[in-house]
Amino acid sequence: MLKILQARLQQGHRTMRYPAGPPPELPDRLRGHPVIDAGKCPEGCRLCAESCPTKAISFVDGELGGQLGGQLGGQLAGNSGGLRLDLGRCLFCGDCAALCPTKALAFTPEHRLATRRREDLSLGPGLPQVRLAEALEPRLLGLFGRSLKLRQVSAGGCNACEADVNVLGTVGWDLGRFSIQFVAAPRHADGLLITGPVTQNMLLALKKTFAAVPEPKIVIAVGACAIAGGPYLGHAQACDGAGALLPVDLYIPGCPPHPLTILDGLLRLLGRVT
Amino acid sequence: MLCGSRFGRGMIRPGGVGFDVDTARIDALLHQLDLAEKDAHVAINLLWDTPSVMARFEGTGPLSRQAAIDLGIVGPAARASGLQRDIRQDQPCGLFRFVHLPMAVVGTGAVFARAYTRWMEILHSLRFVREQLRAMPAGVRQVPYGPLAPAGFVVTLNEGWRGEVCHVAITDEEGRFSRYKIVDASFRNWSGLAYALRGQQISDFPLCNKSFNLSYCGFDL
Incomplete structure (x- = not known):
């Protein structure tokens, strides 16, 4: 008994004040939101696109830029065109930035990445930053805003996303203080939080789990695999992520997204952070 | 701290590693290890000192x-x-050819043994990491590498934290991968969990499961 008390005293209070206080310090080498300056691209250079393991980078040529972006497209028509980076596919490996001869592409430690729509993750001409997730619509916010129960489905990934979601339940982050909780069955849940590329082995299980969640329900896709298949893009044994199979309400990109990125996404969805 | 990822993403690269360390970063790492060790001692020793925990651990699974x-x-x-x-001793490669790590062997085989083995390994690892950080060699971070050897067959074994991880790579006549297979330690150990559960109470399932701490994805997800 005494040892337990001593341990408690030694540990002290560990729960962070965020979001009431500043977020915890992030590692300086963390690869978060990238910054793209397509004006620095050398003519015809495609090193980044060629190095990307998930083909997350593409180039919009001048003419296409003109059709797409109106005035902005016209501005781009002059140079090699707009660089497009799909953060939903991005593994944040940093190879593109490391290879770039002019630092046109660089990763910053900006941790806020979560979006409501798939297209809000496509950085490029006209969209230098992701459109951060807004809260659920009023009816769902009324139901889930003060009590969100999620069923986690691990659909055949590497477990890093699962671990970084799991850590939110530990005393430092304490997800429970926002009334967000992971439950033991889809029938107890308000929605699914999916990780992994959805292997063939997990496809039926995922579909059944989704069907077992009572309406109204939400789906959260965490990590590159769940959003668009990650490194398993196009693999015969996987289904290119939950994004292709289910209606997703929140996308949290990363490989894995830092726990703070995941928490920020969840809090945005519930309107606790704007 | 090393590579910006809690899972070492971007660190292991062909030809070397993705990030280097300087003395400032080494000092920061050593400081973090000191803090982590202090917390670990308090929290983990509480396990062995708490009779209700030991009653559940000993003899189970x-x-x-x-x-x-x-x-x-x-x-x-x-x-x-x-x-x-332990592959680090049985088939050592790299640094493990020169460094001797004590092997943590408990022997009684139940949940307690698996937990205590891990605790001993934590202590061995802390010492090992500190020794290596204080003696970082000079050298190039990453060497350039050429194309893969054609018609090659390579098997590697490394001691992962759950046990040996096996990679098998086969290249075709053009030096492209024709097959790459990874066998995780979890693939080997799930049968151990099934065996350990025989005759145990259903309420001890989570305890036995976590005492092995295997990867579902590493087996059949």
């Missing part, structure tokens, strides 16, 4: 030495059952 041999168990679970099995 036993895996005999013979069963571990028959099932081909690897890693800390094997060492908890008394097998002296």
Whole structure:
């Protein structure tokens, strides 16, 4: 008994004040939101696109830029065109930035990445930053805003996303203080939080789990695999992520997204952070 | 701190590593290790000092030495059952050819043994990491590498934290991968869990499960 008390005293209070206080310090080498300056691209250079393991980078040529972006497209028509980076596919490996001869592409430690729509993750001409997730619509916010129960489905990934979601339940982050909780069955849940590329082995299980969640329900896709298949893009044994199979309400990109990125996404969805 | 990722993403690269360390970063790492060790001692020693925990751990989910041999168990679970099995000693490569790490072997084979084996490995690892950080060699971070050898067949074994991880690579006549297979330690050890659960209370399932701490994805997800 005494040892337990001593341990408690030694540990002290560990729960962070965020979001009431500043977020915890992030590692300086963390690869978060990238910054793209397509004006620095050398003519015809495609090193980044060629190095990307998930083909997350593409180039919009001048003419296409003109059709797409109106005035902005016209501005781009002059140079090699707009660089497009799909953060939903991005593994944040940093190879593109490391290879770039002019630092046109660089990763910053900006941790806020979560979006409501798939297209809000496509950085490029006209969209230098992701459109951060807004809260659920009023009816769902009324139901889930003060009590969100999620069923986690691990659909055949590497477990890093699962671990970084799991850590939110530990005393430092304490997800429970926002009334967000992971439950033991889809029938107890308000929605699914999916990780992994959805292997063939997990496809039926995922579909059944989704069907077992009572309406109204939400789906959260965490990590590159769940959003668009990650490194398993196009693999015969996987289904290119939950994004292709289910209606997703929140996308949290990363490989894995830092726990703070995941928490920020969840809090945005519930309107606790704007 | 090393590579910006809690999972070492971007660190292991062909030809070397993705990030280097300087003395400032080494000092920061050593400081973090000191803090982590202090917390670990307090929290983990509480396990052994708490009778209700020990009552649940001792004798639960036993895996005999013979069963571990028959099932081909690897890693800390094997060492908890008394097998002296560790790739760092059995098939050492790289640094492990020169550095001797004490092997944590408990031998009694139940949940307690698997937990205590891990605790000993934490202590060994802390010492090992500190030794290596204080003696970082000079050298190039990453060497350039050429194309893969054609018609090649390579098998590697490394001691992961759950046990041996096996990679097999086969290249075709043009030097492209024709097959790449990874066998995780979890693939070997799930049968150990099934065996250890025999005759146990259903309420001890989570305890036994976590005492092996295997990867579902590493087996059949």
